[in-house]
Amino acid sequence: DVKVTQSSRYLVKRTGEKVFLECVQDMDHENMFWYRQDPGLGLRLIYFSYDVKMKEKGDIPEGYSVSREKKERFSLILESASTNQTSMYLCASSAYVINEQFFGPGTRLTVL
Amino acid sequence: AQTVTQSQPEMSVQEAETVTLSCTYDTSESDYYLFWYKQPPSRQMILVIRQEAYKQQNATENRFSVNFQKAAKSFSLKISDSQLGDAAMYFCAYTRGGSNYKLTFGKGTLLTVNP
Numbered sequence: 001d002v003k004v005t006q007s008s009r010y011l012v013k014r015t016g017e018k019v020f021l022e023c024v025q026d027m028d029h030e031n032m033f034w035y036r037q038d039p040g041l042g043l044r045l046i047y048f049s050y051d052v053k054m055k056e057k058g059d060i061p062e063g064y065s066v067s068r069e070k071k072e073r074f075s076l077i078l079e080s081a082s083t084n085q086t087s088m089y090l091c092a093s094s095a096y097v098i099n100e101q102f103f104g105p106g107t108r109l110t111v112l
Numbered sequence: 113a114q115t116v117t118q119s120q121p122e123m124s125v126q127e128a129e130t131v132t133l134s135c136t137y138d139t140s141e142s143d144y145y146l147f148w149y150k151q152p153p154s155r156q157m158i159l160v161i162r163q164e165a166y167k168q169q170n171a172t173e174n175r176f177s178v179n180f181q182k183a184a185k186s187f188s189l190k191i192s193d194s195q196l197g198d199a200a201m202y203f204c205a206y207t208r209g210g211s212n213y214k215l216t217f218g219k220g221t222l223l224t225v226n227p
Contacts, residue, residue: 031213040121042203042219050213058214090157094213100147101215103157 003027004104006091012110019078021107023091030096032074034058034066037088037106046089049074081111114139116206118218125194126226132179133189133221135204141165143209146180146187151220152200160202163187165209191223199225 007022025032031050035043035058045058047066055066063085067075074093078085088108092101115138125131137146148160163171163180171178175192191198204218 033214035217040219042118043215043217045214048214096213100159100162101213102159103149105156 004091004093004102006104006107008107009105010108012112013081014112015082017081019081019109021076021089021109023074023104024072025093025102026072027093027095027102028071029093031094032068033092033101034074034076035090035092036060037090043090046076083111085109086111114206114208114216116204116216116218118204118221120221122222122224124224124226127194127196129194130190130192131194131223133202133223135187135189135218137185137187137206139185139206139208141208145207145209147205147215148178148189149203149205150200151203161189194225196225196227199223
């Protein structure tokens with residue numbers, strides 16, 4: 001069974017903290033994605049990676065960075081968390097030969 | 113840039129009835145894919161149905177079907193015999209064919225199913 005897992009379902013951090021969100025997939029997928037989901041705005045792509053150590057900016061990369069040292073793991077980093085980064089963060093993965101993305105359960109991040 | 117528009121922020125349907133969710137998109141590409149994703153409350157997003165642009169036949173998955181109007185750039189989702197478990201946020205999404213696998217999502221339609 002296809003599985004994408006995220007390290008936390010809920011996270012509360014303080015302004016200025018460095019935050020790591022982890023995503024792991026067990027499907028040997030080449031592509032991995034980070035989105036944020038906000039009410040009324042849908043899903044917006046932050047970063048994606050099409051191979052180990054490769055990354056591309058999405059639509060809203062400001063304030064975020066990513067790391068992909070292993071094929072199965074894709075990390076989203078908030079270097080200095082701010083209150084406007086309070087959101088739901090979704091990770092997804094897909095294979096080269098298909099376009100369907102498989103999603104993780106999401107991490108609801110609150111920055112105080 | 114590609115855009116996806118869902119004009120209905122919220123919809124409701126009576127159990128066992130049929131409902132149609134609207135989606136329009138804008139692209140100059142000829143090779144692309146369209147998707148409907150479902151996100152139940154506090155649960156994982158899952159794929160409902162997909163449509164390849166080169167296919168003229170509308171995709172169908174059990175009670176879910178699409179009306180793909182390529183010239184009009186319209187991709188609506190029809191849910192027949194609605195069930196309580198269909199209550200969710202539904203997202204329409206687009207991706208260009210080829211090596212670029214980024215998805216562009218609409219803002220979503222929240223579907224309520226009334227018993």
